Amino acid sequence: MGTIPEPTPARLRAIPSRLLAGTAIVADRLVGERLSAEGAHKWHFAVLVTLAEAGPASQAELSRRTGIYRSDMVAVLNELADADYVRREPDPADRRRNVITLTPVGRRRLEHLDALIADAQRELLAPLTPGQREELTRLLTVLVEHHRPPHPRPHDAR
Amino acid sequence: MGTIPEPTPARLRAIPSRLLAGTAIVADRLVGERLSAEGAHKWHFAVLVTLAEAGPASQAELSRRTGIYRSDMVAVLNELADADYVRREPDPADRRRNVITLTPVGRRRLEHLDALIADAQRELLAPLTPGQREELTRLLTVLVEHHRPPHPRPHDAR
DNA sequence: TTTAAACGTTAGTGACACTAACGAAGGTAG
DNA sequence: CTACCTTCGTTAGTGTCACTAACGTTTAAA
Numbered sequence: 001m002g003t004i005p006e007p008t009p010a011r012l013r014a015i016p017s018r019l020l021a022g023t024a025i026v027a028d029r030l031v032g033e034r035l036s037a038e039g040a041h042k043w044h045f046a047v048l049v050t051l052a053e054a055g056p057a058s059q060a061e062l063s064r065r066t067g068i069y070r071s072d073m074v075a076v077l078n079e080l081a082d083a084d085y086v087r088r089e090p091d092p093a094d095r096r097r098n099v100i101t102l103t104p105v106g107r108r109r110l111e112h113l114d115a116l117i118a119d120a121q122r123e124l125l126a127p128l129t130p131g132q133r134e135e136l137t138r139l140l141t142v143l144v145e146h147h148r149p150p151h152p153r154p155h156d157a158r
Numbered sequence: 159m160g161t162i163p164e165p166t167p168a169r170l171r172a173i174p175s176r177l178l179a180g181t182a183i184v185a186d187r188l189v190g191e192r193l194s195a196e197g198a199h200k201w202h203f204a205v206l207v208t209l210a211e212a213g214p215a216s217q218a219e220l221s222r223r224t225g226i227y228r229s230d231m232v233a234v235l236n237e238l239a240d241a242d243y244v245r246r247e248p249d250p251a252d253r254r255r256n257v258i259t260l261t262p263v264g265r266r267r268l269e270h271l272d273a274l275i276a277d278a279q280r281e282l283l284a285p286l287t288p289g290q291r292e293e294l295t296r297l298l299t300v301l302v303e304h305h306r307p308p309h310p311r312p313h314d315a316r
Numbered sequence: 317t318t319t320a321a322a323c324g325t326t327a328g329t330g331a332c333a334c335t336a337a338c339g340a341a342g343g344t345a346g
Numbered sequence: 347c348t349a350c351c352t353t354c355g356t357t358a359g360t361g362t363c364a365c366t367a368a369c370g371t372t373t374a375a376a
Contacts, residue, residue, distance in 0.1 A: 009211035017185035019298035024182035027175035053167035096354040127304040140177035146285040254323040
């Protein structure tokens with residue numbers, strides 16, 4: 001007669017910040033597994049999407065739009081440029097900047113990664129009805145929107 | 159006439175795994191700030207709650223109930239024991255185990271930390287109605303419950 | 317009685333958010 | 347023009363956290 005598989009106390013289970021941490025871990029693992037199987041990364045997708053949506057941009061712009069720190073952006077762009085998903089060239093109009101441009105190969109890569117990520121989201125949200133998925137997205141959006149550096153912060157990009 | 163503060167592409171903003179990651183970071187920061195201001199830690203609270211709810215337990219039991227790895231549990235219990243919030247003594251019935259017991263001081267500490275955490279949750283969920291907060295908690299619970307090691311895994315406690 | 321498992325513990329890994337500081341370039345004020 | 351401050355790309359580094367590996371000890375199972 002073995003002991004029952006110790007339960008987590010209810011008082012602990014019901015704490016939103018803990019639930020968020022837990023689901024975020026699950027979600028990240030789901031996405032990460034799929035992407036790394038194809039030699040890709042979360043951040044690659046974010047950059048490619050941003051370029052596809054808003055056109056060529058500087059590294060600092062990409063940082064602000066994706067939320068990836070500009071110090072981390074360097075490595076991401078190295079990898080994307082090495083694989084020819086992206087071109088990186090100095091901006092003649094402002095010689096501090098690099099102009100990052102999506103290549104045709106990059107666009108195809110994006111479609112592929114997009115499918116992988118959509119798949120991961122589906123698996124993540126599997127136990128929810130379509131209505132619940134929308135509701136969850138809505139609620140989370142409200143939260144991230146609300147908790148956010150008051151305004152377009154003074155200086156220094158993320 | 160400056161450029162408008164670069165927006166995140168909609169295609170990126172609407173991805174649940176990204177939203178979860180974002181809110182989890184905010185939530186963790188909110189909780190962490192309050193606790194660290196009192197020299198406490200997330201994990202301290204989890205252990206104290208578990209002891210209060212389910213009584214004395216071994217370190218491995220605490221690990222499984224809280225989700226804290228038993229390798230990390232060691233340091234947590236060192237700190238809690240040093241502050242006399244918890245007693246740690248060898249289990250005479252099974253000399254592999256330590257029995258961890260909540261002290262009266264620990265119980266008072268718990269009440270304090272509980273207030274801090276409740277406060278953080280309130281700030282986190284501030285932009286939501288009470289109904290929405292419940293709904294969010296419900297949805298997240300479904301997700302964590304669903305994505306979870308199939309059954310009481312073979313061996314080796316977290 | 318041999319084997320396997322659980323326990324507490326130490327050490328270490330990898331991912332990721334985040335900071336600091338740098339030289340180079342550009343913008344602005346005197 | 348000069349001085350100053352900001353932005354940009356880049357390098358290096360920090361702290362936290364989830365997670366793994368391995369160990370010696372003790373207990374349970376075969």
